Amino acid sequence: MTELDIRDLRVSIDTDGGEREILRGVNLTIKGNETHAVMGPNGSGKSTLAYVIAGHPKYRVTSGSITLDGADLLALSVDARARAGVFLAMQYPVEVPGVSVSNFLRTSVTAIRGEAPKLRTWTKDVKEAMNELSMDPSFAERNVNEGFSGGEKKRHEILQMELLNPAIAVLDETDSGLDVDALKVVSDGVNRFRARGDKGVLLITHYTRILKYVRPDFVHVFFDGEIVESGGPELADVLESEGYERYVNKAANLS
Amino acid sequence: MTITHTEFAVPTGREEPWRFTPLARLRGLEGDSEFTGQVGIDWDPTDCRVERVSCDGVRYEPVDRVSSRAWADVSEVVQVTIPRERAGGPSVNLRVKGLGGVASGHIRIVAEPFSSATVVLTHTGAGAFAGNVDVEVGDGASLTVVSQQLWDADALHLGHHHVSVGRDARYRSAVVTLGGDVVRLVSTVDYSGPGGDAEMLGVFLVGPGQHVEHRLLATHTQPHCRSYVAYKGALDGEGAHSVWIGDVIVRPNAIGTDTYELNRNLILSEGARADSVPNLELETGEITGAGHASATGRFDDDQLFYLQSRGIPMDVARILVVRGFFADVVQRVGDPDLEAAVLFSVDARLESLGLGRLGEAIES
Numbered sequence: 066m067t068e069l070d071i072r073d074l075r076v077s078i079d080t081d082g083g084e085r086e087i088l089r090g091v092n093l094t095i096k097g098n099e100t101h102a103v104m105g106p107n108g109s110g111k112s113t114l115a116y117v118i119a120g121h122p123k124y125r126v127t128s129g130s131i132t133l134d135g136a137d138l139l140a141l142s143v144d145a146r147a148r149a150g151v152f153l154a155m156q157y158p159v160e161v162p163g164v165s166v167s168n169f170l171r172t173s174v175t176a177i178r179g180e181a182p183k184l185r186t187w188t189k190d191v192k193e194a195m196n197e198l199s200m201d202p203s204f205a206e207r208n209v210n211e212g213f214s215g216g217e218k219k220r221h222e223i224l225q226m227e228l229l230n231p232a233i234a235v236l237d238e239t240d241s242g243l244d245v246d247a248l249k250v251v252s253d254g255v256n257r258f259r260a261r262g263d264k265g266v267l268l269i270t271h272y273t274r275i276l277k278y279v280r281p282d283f284v285h286v287f288f289d290g291e292i293v294e295s296g297g298p299e300l301a302d303v304l305e306s307e308g309y310e311r312y313v314n315k316a317a318n319l320s
Numbered sequence: 321m322t323i324t325h326t327e328f329a330v331p332t333g334r335e336e337p338w339r340f341t342p343l344a345r346l347r348g349l350e351g352d353s354e355f356t357g358q359v360g361i362d363w364d365p366t367d368c369r370v371e372r373v374s375c376d377g378v379r380y381e382p383v384d385r386v387s388s389r390a391w392a393d394v395s396e397v398v399q400v401t402i403p404r405e406r407a408g409g410p411s412v413n414l415r416v417k418g419l420g421g422v423a424s425g426h427i428r429i430v431a432e433p434f435s436s437a438t439v440v441l442t443h444t445g446a447g448a449f450a451g452n453v454d455v456e457v458g459d460g461a462s463l464t465v466v467s468q469q470l471w472d473a474d475a476l477h478l479g480h481h482h483v484s485v486g487r488d489a490r491y492r493s494a495v496v497t498l499g500g501d502v503v504r505l506v507s508t509v510d511y512s513g514p515g516g517d518a519e520m521l522g523v524f525l526v527g528p529g530q531h532v533e534h535r536l537l538a539t540h541t542q543p544h545c546r547s548y549v550a551y552k553g554a555l556d557g558e559g560a561h562s563v564w565i566g567d568v569i570v571r572p573n574a575i576g577t578d579t580y581e582l583n584r585n586l587i588l589s590e591g592a593r594a595d596s597v598p599n600l601e602l603e604t605g606e607i608t609g610a611g612h613a614s615a616t617g618r619f620d621d622d623q624l625f626y627l628q629s630r631g632i633p634m635d636v637a638r639i640l641v642v643r644g645f646f647a648d649v650v651q652r653v654g655d656p657d658l659e660a661a662v663l664f665s666v667d668a669r670l671e672s673l674g675l676g677r678l679g680e681a682i683e684s
């Protein structure tokens with residue numbers, strides 16, 4: 066079974082004011098068939114965790130490890146991690162001018178599979194996946210994320226997840242900025258993906274509402290660069306009613 | 321061969337038109353070097369008329385010492401004539417091949433009224449070439465001229481491309497500069513009647529030590545004409561240098577003018593430099609539109625990260641981003657075969673610069 070293992074992960078970035086530690090010892094294990102929700106206030110380091118798993122060059126791992134099925138993920142380049150089975154749906158997907166969605170998807174899937182997909186089945190697969198996400202076929206001819214609405218960008222991320230079929234999907238606030246209809250469409254996509262079996266999902270979110278549609282197995286509270294509390298789905302309900310106040314207060318009392 | 325007298329003085333490098341040009345690398349083209357080299361010009365069979373004609377009776381006005389020396393040197397011009405009311409068809413393909421030494425050449429393209437055609441000039445080979453291209457687009461005609469500079473690494477190419485756009489005529493030029501040690505092209509546009517439309521597109525890739533200079537001047541002297549300029553360049557490596565000068569002059573009687581010019585440069589690595597100077601002179605306020613944009617930026621790490629995070633290797637990701645950067649200009653060429661040919665040349669050059677590699681999945 067798939068297993069992503071994050072051990073004592075410490076991460077810094079170089080800022081104008083010198084080195085700054087953002088992740089301060091993160092421990093998390095995600096197995097296939099498990100969905101982990103990570104919730105925390107803005108600036109607590111959730112996106113940093115997502116980026117570091119994917120290998121963004123901006124962040125420096127100062128200690129700890131990330132392994133996928135026992136293999137050292139940190140030793141791999143960004144593209145090799147993706148080919149190893151890691152997918153990141155970004156909070157802010159990037160525009161790539163002049164590159165069409167269809168060319169992008171085909172190039173990606175070829176890289177991931179190691180061979181070009183058969184044209185006929187591929188066209189059909191893309192069409193069906195787009196249809197299920199209520200995306201207009203004309204979408205394929207647009208440039209990647211260029212002029213997309215917030216909801217279109219998020220659907221496009223989920224479309225990629227469904228087509229690239231990773232072992233571990235990290236979804237960074239894929240629910241943010243979606244109206245109720247779009248939230249359902251996106252959640253259905255995540256659930257279809259989970260139903261394929263042996264899929265680990267790291268669902269990073271600021272709000273609890275997506276958890277009504279995508280039921281997590283575990284909920285972790287992220288605060289100031291570490292996981293400060295873990296529990297089952299009921300923890301999300303506590304957060305829903307109480308917010309992050311008590312972690313803020315706890316941190317204030319400690320310092 | 322005698323050295324010809326010209327009314328243009330030898331540039332010193334202090335003159336505005338020459339201040340960016342590495343004069344020391346011009347092998348005397350800007351001075352008094354003799355034209356003892358050779359350039360071969362040939363063409364594919366075509367339904368249009370292509371012939372060598374005497375210079376006598378051909379009117380052409382040089383713009384600087386190099387174009388004037390080349391004009392004084394040539395005894396015949398290669399003339400392409402697009403017959404009146406020709407309804408389009410296969411492109412007219414001319415090949416200009418440098419065979420070494422300092423050489424001159426002159427190509428004249430006449431699109432007769434209401435004709436439609438595409439002419440493709442492809443420059444390859446070695447040597448130093450002073451080559452002029454003079455284009456006349458007749459009333460109501462539609463002409464596309466593609467000029468590809470695919471020179472060997474040590475070649476030199478200085479040229480003047482002039483077009484006169486007729487009444488209600490449409491001219492589109494696509495300049496693709498990928499090879500050569502120094503390439504310096506001066507493109508001038510004027511209008512012989514109202515309603516003319518000129519679109520000047522450019523794509524260039526500049527490698528280490530290369531100097532690529534495109535100077536454009538559109539002079540609006542007729543009412544209701546349009547000029548549109550879009551040049552995009554990517555630069556890589558130590559000493560890669562591009563210069564883009566876009567001058568537009570709108571004379572008092574050119575009311576209803578619509579003009580826009582754009583230059584964008586993408587710096588792919590340290591040590592490359594792009595100079596970009598747009599300049600608009602309006603002598604009337606009664607215009608439809610006027611604007612310009614110029615920007616030089618670096619490779620966007622986030623774009624590369626996004627593509628790589630989808631499994632795409634770095635060298636393929638780079639090629640996608642650079643191709644994407646050029647895409648909107650290339651798409652304006654308006655002919656799928658030509659667009660594919662341009663992208664093919666760009667890809668080959670990217671690969672030879674070691675910047676990218678074509679993945680099997682990449683298609684335009």
Ligand SMILES: Nc1ncnc2c1ncn2[C@@H]1O[C@H](COP(=O)(O)OP(=O)(O)O)[C@@H](O)[C@H]1O
Pocket residue numbers: 078080087105106107108109110111112113114123
């Ligand atoms: N590139 C960066 N430069 C400077 N600070 C950064 C950078 N990336 C993240 N940070 C800082 O790190 C902290 C965590 O950010 P982030 O991981 O985006 O948090 P979250 O996703 O939980 O909102 C924030 O204080 C943020 O300002």
Ligand SMILES: [Mg+2]
Pocket residue numbers: 111112113156237238
């Ligand atoms: Mg975030």
